[in-house]
Amino acid sequence: MKREQEVRLWYQKPAENWEQALPVGNGRLGGMVYGRVAQELIALNEDTVWYGGPRDRNNPDAAKHLPEIRRLLMEGQVQEAQHLAKMALTSIPKYFGPYQPLGDLNLTFAHHRGEVKDYERELNLDTAVVAVKYSINGVKYKREIFCSAVDQAMVVRLTCDRPYGITVSANLSRRPFDGGTVTLDDRTIAMNGQCGPDGVQFSALLSASAEDGQIRVVGDFISVERASAATFVLSAGTTFRYGNPQEECALIAAKALAKPVDELIAAHQTDHQSLFCRMSLQLAGPGDEDAAVLPTDERLKRMQAGYEDQGLLALYFQYGRYLLLGSSRPGSLAANLQGIWNANYTPPWESKYTININIQMNYWPAEVCNLAECHAPLFDLISHLRESGRRTAKQVYGARGFVAHHNTGLWGDTAIDGIIIKSSIWPMGAAWLSLHLWEHYRYGGDRQFLAEQGYPIMKEAAQFFLDYLTEDEQGRLLTGPSLSPENEFVTGEGETGFLCMGPSMDSQILHQLFTACIEASAELETDGDLRGQLTAALEKVPQPQIGKYGQIMEWLEDYEEAEPGHRHISQLFALHPGEQITERTPDWFQAARQTIERRLSHGGGHTGWSRAWIINMWARLQDGEEAYQHLLALLRKSTHINLLDDHPPFQIDGNFGGTAGIAEMLLQSHGGAIHLLPALPKAWEEGEITGLRARGGIGVDMSWKDGKLVSVALTPTLSGPCTIRTKQELLCEDLSVETYVERGDFHLRFQAFAGQSYLFRRASE
Numbered sequence: 185m186k187r188e189q190e191v192r193l194w195y196q197k198p199a200e201n202w203e204q205a206l207p208v209g210n211g212r213l214g215g216m217v218y219g220r221v222a223q224e225l226i227a228l229n230e231d232t233v234w235y236g237g238p239r240d241r242n243n244p245d246a247a248k249h250l251p252e253i254r255r256l257l258m259e260g261q262v263q264e265a266q267h268l269a270k271m272a273l274t275s276i277p278k279y280f281g282p283y284q285p286l287g288d289l290n291l292t293f294a295h296h297r298g299e300v301k302d303y304e305r306e307l308n309l310d311t312a313v314v315a316v317k318y319s320i321n322g323v324k325y326k327r328e329i330f331c332s333a334v335d336q337a338m339v340v341r342l343t344c345d346r347p348y349g350i351t352v353s354a355n356l357s358r359r360p361f362d363g364g365t366v367t368l369d370d371r372t373i374a375m376n377g378q379c380g381p382d383g384v385q386f387s388a389l390l391s392a393s394a395e396d397g398q399i400r401v402v403g404d405f406i407s408v409e410r411a412s413a414a415t416f417v418l419s420a421g422t423t424f425r426y427g428n429p430q431e432e433c434a435l436i437a438a439k440a441l442a443k444p445v446d447e448l449i450a451a452h453q454t455d456h457q458s459l460f461c462r463m464s465l466q467l468a469g470p471g472d473e474d475a476a477v478l479p480t481d482e483r484l485k486r487m488q489a490g491y492e493d494q495g496l497l498a499l500y501f502q503y504g505r506y507l508l509l510g511s512s513r514p515g516s517l518a519a520n521l522q523g524i525w526n527a528n529y530t531p532p533w534e535s536k537y538t539i540n541i542n543i544q545m546n547y548w549p550a551e552v553c554n555l556a557e558c559h560a561p562l563f564d565l566i567s568h569l570r571e572s573g574r575r576t577a578k579q580v581y582g583a584r585g586f587v588a589h590h591n592t593g594l595w596g597d598t599a600i601d602g603i604i605i606k607s608s609i610w611p612m613g614a615a616w617l618s619l620h621l622w623e624h625y626r627y628g629g630d631r632q633f634l635a636e637q638g639y640p641i642m643k644e645a646a647q648f649f650l651d652y653l654t655e656d657e658q659g660r661l662l663t664g665p666s667l668s669p670e671n672e673f674v675t676g677e678g679e680t681g682f683l684c685m686g687p688s689m690d691s692q693i694l695h696q697l698f699t700a701c702i703e704a705s706a707e708l709e710t711d712g713d714l715r716g717q718l719t720a721a722l723e724k725v726p727q728p729q730i731g732k733y734g735q736i737m738e739w740l741e742d743y744e745e746a747e748p749g750h751r752h753i754s755q756l757f758a759l760h761p762g763e764q765i766t767e768r769t770p771d772w773f774q775a776a777r778q779t780i781e782r783r784l785s786h787g788g789g790h791t792g793w794s795r796a797w798i799i800n801m802w803a804r805l806q807d808g809e810e811a812y813q814h815l816l817a818l819l820r821k822s823t824h825i826n827l828l829d830d831h832p833p834f835q836i837d838g839n840f841g842g843t844a845g846i847a848e849m850l851l852q853s854h855g856g857a858i859h860l861l862p863a864l865p866k867a868w869e870e871g872e873i874t875g876l877r878a879r880g881g882i883g884v885d886m887s888w889k890d891g892k893l894v895s896v897a898l899t900p901t902l903s904g905p906c907t908i909r910t911k912q913e914l915l916c917e918d919l920s921v922e923t924y925v926e927r928g929d930f931h932l933r934f935q936a937f938a939g940q941s942y943l944f945r946r947a948s949e
């Protein structure tokens with residue numbers, strides 16, 4: 185299969201709606217390009233355009249009532265506890281403002297009457313450019329749109345094969361919150377506004393240059409007339425970053441327009457490719473050949489009709505990497521529920537940061553798929569949460585450290601958000617997010633990062649729990665009041681409830697966090713006392729328990745689930761992304777399988793992100809066939825034709841979780857070994873992947889044939905002992921390797937040296 189088919193989304197029709205448009209982004213500035221012929225529409229976003237200002241929303245009555253709520257829960261008076269908790273704990277006001285669109289860029293082309301021929305629009309992931317091509321009356325037109333991280337601007341380049349052939353008007357709008365535009369000079373307009381009385385002020389600025397013809401501003405349009413080629417540059421920003429957004433945007437746009445357009449394009453592509461082209465993936469199985477030449481929407485339709493298209497899965501994989509680069513770059517905010525692409529002023533769930541699974545999932549592909557830089561905005565978000573999280577820890581729980589609940593937004597809010605307390609009263613957001621810092625260290629081995637940025641935050645997240653946890657009569661240390669996101673239980677008496685002490689997920693997150701802090705502090709040779717306290721506390725944190733259906737119990741009691749097919753599978757955190765449940769704990773491993781099967785047999789996996797989590801879990805269970813079936817289902821049931829995740833209308837976590845799932849099927853590196861092809865399905869008979877990363881700073885390229893590994897090249901960036909695990913015996917010339925067989929797989933242990941490359945080939949059978 186050609187690289188082009190692995191990295192190109194293309195269509196023969198313009199987008200009819202937002203869910204068919206194609207995304208461009210540089211981390212903070214984004215556009216959805218419709219590719220319409222005479223009336224182009226590019227829906228715009230900027231990552232700091234959120235409604236409303238910062239507020240302290242911690243409920244002032246919380247600390248006073250906390251002991252009473254805990255007592256009620258300990259005594260089994262769930263309804264009474266919930267009744268009080270709703271009033272005493274949830275934030276005031278209940279919600280914070282949403283992430284909103286920046287506006288629209290509208291281009292209207294004159295002389296576009298006549299039959300449109302040879303229409304094609306595409307997004308090339310290798311170049312990060314959307315292109316629209318067509319001809320009218322024998323004139324060939326081309327439009328190229330990209331968001332440059334180098335120049336911090338969106339560029340729209342218009343060309344045609346006839347001199348003086350382009351006449352176009354451009355304006356900016358923001359319906360229904362249109363505040364109009366101002367004219368800055370004869371080629372520049374700016375749309376300024378504010379997101380609520382205490383919200384950020386924004387500016388979106390558009391400027392143009394042309395070859396031949398003329399440019400002027402007429403009314404609130406930039407008019408380009410009889411040009412041979414034209415370039416529009418759009419810059420945007422808010423008072424979240426800039427003292428004077430319009431001034432800053434004008435500087436950015438002027439600087440970009442002063443460069444030859446070829447230079448803008450070349451700089452953008454060089455920068456993008458230095459990150460994106462670190463990986464390649466080719467998957468081959470029966471039936472691919474016909475599909476590869478079809479437009480992307482046709483390929484997806486064929487998939488939905490039952491066809492299996494391995495090339496489309498490879499494209500989907502790379503698309504996840506493209507989207508991460510487009511929505512999360514050093515200096516940008518973290519990718520929210522929609523990355524940065526949002527068309528709604530009141531989007532579902534405010535398009536915020538939901539941190540009881542969704543935003544963590546956004547970052548699952550970051551390390552393994554060789555985009556560790558893109559992880560940085562998440563770390564900034566965690567640092568930001570720390571300030572308000574300290575206040576929430578103190579005001580609500582009377583504890584040290586910092587805490588966050590299930591949602592946050594532009595201002596790093598950590599209060600118990602919302603009135604739907606099935607999700608709200610859950611104090612584990614910061615704990616889970618902090619584990620991403622540890623993962624970054626495990627993959628890259630950057631000790632300075634761990635010492636200065638990672639560990640101090642992990643430690644503060646853990647410290648909160650040392651003050652907050654409650655010891656019960658059995659000597660167990662329990663979280664609570666808390667819940668198992670976002671399910672309800674049914675008690676033996678037939679009563680439903682959600683608020684409880686010590687839900688399984690909380691204990692599993694604590695296990696992972698305390699273990700990470702213990703290892704990190706030992707590694708950094710610091711905080712011996714704290715390490716002792718965490719080690720002692722860890723012994724008292726409940727372990728996973730197996731319930732009456734042979735499942736991992738979701739709560740401390742073996743309650744029935746109100747929704748046995750619930751989309752959240754919180755009680756399997758320990759299987760993925762946690763590591764407490766592995767083959768080394770065979771009873772739990774089996775129970776984890778039982779848990780997924782039970783969820784699925786009751787209709788589980790019905791949202792894209794839930795399906796994506798299931799793929800990752802099956803991969804951890806080393807069941808490639810199940811993982812593959814759910815990957816197919818992700819594309820068949822939860823994917824729009826622009827390959828964005830369909831969670832009406834759109835949520836980006838399914839894309840990122842799907843990409844991570846494919847990686848997890850091909851490579852796992854938890855549990856002390858680099859496990860090659862741990863969950864390879866039969867359908868991926870043949871394939872090749874380059875640029876994957878394993879924990880321990882190891883680059884992995886490999887190829888396989890007839891379902892068996894052919895060769896693997898390892899490129900360590902750190903020196904140390906390394907173990908690889910495979911189904912086939914491998915040989916590496918001139919390397920002293922210790923080989924042993926465990927759980928039916930070959931294990932090869934050797935000493936790896938940074939900067940060397942190690943090529944292993946399958947031993948002849």
Ligand code: FUC
Pocket residue numbers: 521533538542607670751791793835
């Ligand atoms: C949780 C999920 C929903 C959605 C929302 C952002 O409430 O259960 O499916 O993903 O977060």
